[in-house]
Amino acid sequence: MTDTTLLGNGIVVTAHITPKSVEPQVILGGAVAWKGDRILRVGPEADLRREFPDAEFLDARGGLIVPGLINLHHHFYSALARGLDPKSPTQNFGEVLDRLWWRLDRALDPETVAISAELSAADCIRSGCTTVFDHHASPSAIAGSLDAIADAMEEAGLSAALSYEITDRNGHDQAVAGLEENLRFVLHRQRPRIRGLLGLHASFTLRDETMALAAERRQDGMGCHIHLAEDPIDVSASKEAFGLGPVERIHRFGLLDSQCLLAHGIHLTEEEYRTIAVHDAVIIHNPESNANNGVGHLNVVDTTAHGCLVGLGTDGMSSAVLRALRFAFLTHRGLMHDPSSGFEALPDLLASNARVARRFFNEPLLGELAPDAPADVIVLDAPPPTAIGTENTFAHLVYGASEAPVRHTIARGRVLLRDFAHTAIDTERLAARAREASPALWDRFHALPWGTSFLGN
Numbered sequence: 001m002t003d004t005t006l007l008g009n010g011i012v013v014t015a016h017i018t019p020k021s022v023e024p025q026v027i028l029g030g031a032v033a034w035k036g037d038r039i040l041r042v043g044p045e046a047d048l049r050r051e052f053p054d055a056e057f058l059d060a061r062g063g064l065i066v067p068g069l070i071n072l073h074h075h076f077y078s079a080l081a082r083g084l085d086p087k088s089p090t091q092n093f094g095e096v097l098d099r100l101w102w103r104l105d106r107a108l109d110p111e112t113v114a115i116s117a118e119l120s121a122a123d124c125i126r127s128g129c130t131t132v133f134d135h136h137a138s139p140s141a142i143a144g145s146l147d148a149i150a151d152a153m154e155e156a157g158l159s160a161a162l163s164y165e166i167t168d169r170n171g172h173d174q175a176v177a178g179l180e181e182n183l184r185f186v187l188h189r190q191r192p193r194i195r196g197l198l199g200l201h202a203s204f205t206l207r208d209e210t211m212a213l214a215a216e217r218r219q220d221g222m223g224c225h226i227h228l229a230e231d232p233i234d235v236s237a238s239k240e241a242f243g244l245g246p247v248e249r250i251h252r253f254g255l256l257d258s259q260c261l262l263a264h265g266i267h268l269t270e271e272e273y274r275t276i277a278v279h280d281a282v283i284i285h286n287p288e289s290n291a292n293n294g295v296g297h298l299n300v301v302d303t304t305a306h307g308c309l310v311g312l313g314t315d316g317m318s319s320a321v322l323r324a325l326r327f328a329f330l331t332h333r334g335l336m337h338d339p340s341s342g343f344e345a346l347p348d349l350l351a352s353n354a355r356v357a358r359r360f361f362n363e364p365l366l367g368e369l370a371p372d373a374p375a376d377v378i379v380l381d382a383p384p385p386t387a388i389g390t391e392n393t394f395a396h397l398v399y400g401a402s403e404a405p406v407r408h409t410i411a412r413g414r415v416l417l418r419d420f421a422h423t424a425i426d427t428e429r430l431a432a433r434a435r436e437a438s439p440a441l442w443d444r445f446h447a448l449p450w451g452t453s454f455l456g457n
């Protein structure tokens, strides 16, 4: 037995992705071989078996062998919100934030931050996601929170880009503490597969002095991850408090560049989209979350036509990137009242996620299956019932494979999920630990008042 693994008996579905092009590739009877954390070869299984006769064989059982998925916007901290009743009506997005999320984040302690991250890591693995961008908030436990999350990601075997959401809504000291947490984490990073970004909540909860301080202390090349125009309130409250819309504000503080991730970007003008495009910043579409909050829907086709790079995230709703893709596609058609639309820009979302992730991880082939690419590979348990080729892979994804369970998840050569079962995480025990910790968290939540002012007092 060698230390090479050969994943075969499946159909390889991948693409060669450059900043400007996507060349899809489908190999029937295909296989992927890797050694350590690198892919050695991708091609017909017969060829790879000849080349690596002693490799350990992993059976895809007729499924689709695709690159590990990338999620550009997640909130691990929401993992223990499932089933939580805020016991107060929420009639608009501002109230959803104030009465649910801004109480949950304040109720988190170091233990529940860690459990939330571990639950999310297990979920990512089960959903085939091997690279994830998280946007974290735990105002009562800021210092060290990113390390706790990084520990969970590293232990789970995933690649992650982490950031703490700086905001003024809990006062200036906590805004500064959030900034310090981001900077400390970025500067002391000693983990090869973990990155740090400057996290900012959203324009409407950030004072000018906080934005200026964050911009001033941001390190060269340090990315920035911020919510943008998720709801019209970000636009109206920013204009009311600062006389500027959120895009203009982010730009004025020098944060709008190719390392800038803008989650949502729904309620913007054509001119604002063009400003984002000119600065090569990234808009991240989170369709399921937008529907859940009733905040509107990003028109990916129009936004792309304005020149923006648009990627895909889940915004804490789940870790299932392919389900979000399917939802994005179906919702687009529904809103356009057009059964022929959606094939223009939506198939590019996954490739865009690869392009964006490559800006942060020093991996030029991240997100594709090719020699020398990181060995991030998954198998979707979706043996295609009809012909599949480069011309119809997106249809196979949105109408079938996106709903199929993930059979295997391999991240940097490590098999994390084998035949639908976690290899390293005891999910039953983890869930029991979470259920034990959540009543106290929920009690703290219910004891907290709502009525937070956007910019603090």
Ligand SMILES: [Zn+2]
Binding pocket: 073, 074, 075, 135, 227, 263, 315
């Ligand atoms: Zn978000």
